Amino acid sequence: DTEVTQTPKHLVMGMTNKKSxxxxxxxxxxxxxxxxxxxxxxxxxMFVYSYEKLxxxxxxxxxxxxxxxxxxxxxxxxxxxxxxxxxxYLCASSQTLKKTGGYTFGSGTRLTVV
Amino acid sequence: xxxxxxxxxxxxxxxxxxxxxxxxxxxxGTVNLFWYVQYPGQHLQLLLKYFSGDPLVKGIKGFEAEFIxxxxxxxxxxxxxxxSDTAEYFCAVNDNTNSGKSTFGDGTTLTVKP
Numbered sequence: 630d631t632e633v634t635q636t637p638k639h640l641v642m643g644m645t646n647k648k649s650x651x652x653x654x655x656x657x658x659x660x661x662x663x664x665x666x667x668x669x670x671x672x673x674x675m676f677v678y679s680y681e682k683l684x685x686x687x688x689x690x691x692x693x694x695x696x697x698x699x700x701x702x703x704x705x706x707x708x709x710x711x712x713x714x715x716x717x718y719l720c721a722s723s724q725t726l727k728k729t730g731g732y733t734f735g736s737g738t739r740l741t742v743v
Numbered sequence: 744x745x746x747x748x749x750x751x752x753x754x755x756x757x758x759x760x761x762x763x764x765x766x767x768x769x770x771x772g773t774v775n776l777f778w779y780v781q782y783p784g785q786h787l788q789l790l791l792k793y794f795s796g797d798p799l800v801k802g803i804k805g806f807e808a809e810f811i812x813x814x815x816x817x818x819x820x821x822x823x824x825x826x827s828d829t830a831e832y833f834c835a836v837n838d839n840t841n842s843g844k845s846t847f848g849d850g851t852t853l854t855v856k857p
Contacts, residue, residue: 660843671833671847672787685844719787726843731777731789 633735641741650738652703652720660726661703664719679726710742745770749848757856764819764851766834775837776817782830826857
């Protein structure tokens with residue numbers, strides 16, 4: 630089991646739906662990340678939060694909207710997605726941006742857009 | 744921008760064989776280096792990391808990696824692989840710019856035959 634919990638594990642949504650992915654960690658980490666991973670590909674960074682503030686947005690389309698309501702939670706709101714957005718969405722955390730020590734990853738949410 | 748190159752896309756070994764997976768990075772400054780492993784159906788896990796000091800670092804499950812600054816390399820090794828080492832292995836680099844951002848290589852699929 631990982632110390633970063635992601636829900637749901639699987640999600641199927643239509644192109645007109647609105648859904649949210651949730652990520653939670655209780656390690657006291659102050660940096661949290663969203664990555665997207667396609668099959669047999671490396672994770673691609675989407676967003677970085679540091680002390681609940683958005684630090685990096687890797688030019689992600691606005692149909693993906695991140696939110697960090699507190700130091701333990703990270704959400705990713707999804708709206709009007711495209712089939713090509715189907716992927717494994719990974720949440721990760723690290724102690725801080727400077728002291729990463731490596732990421733702790735969640736198990737991911739496997740998203741299918743139909 | 745930094746980049747990470749993993750030379751071997753797919754490696755097939757028999758049990759007890761020795762393993763070496765190559766990783767080269769492009770960034771010329773100070774870097775933090777990582778190897779992650781993703782077992783089938785599981786989340787990404789940190790295998791080992793290098794920040795400074797002894798260039799030979801030891802990780803979990805008998806893995807080790809050697810940082811060679813002059814070659815911009817951080818190769819992963821294991822003297823004797825087991826069937827349970829079958830997984831995807833990713834090398835990653837932080838350019839130490841306090842962004843927390845890791846750049847991942849394309850990954851190497853390791854298949855160990857029993």
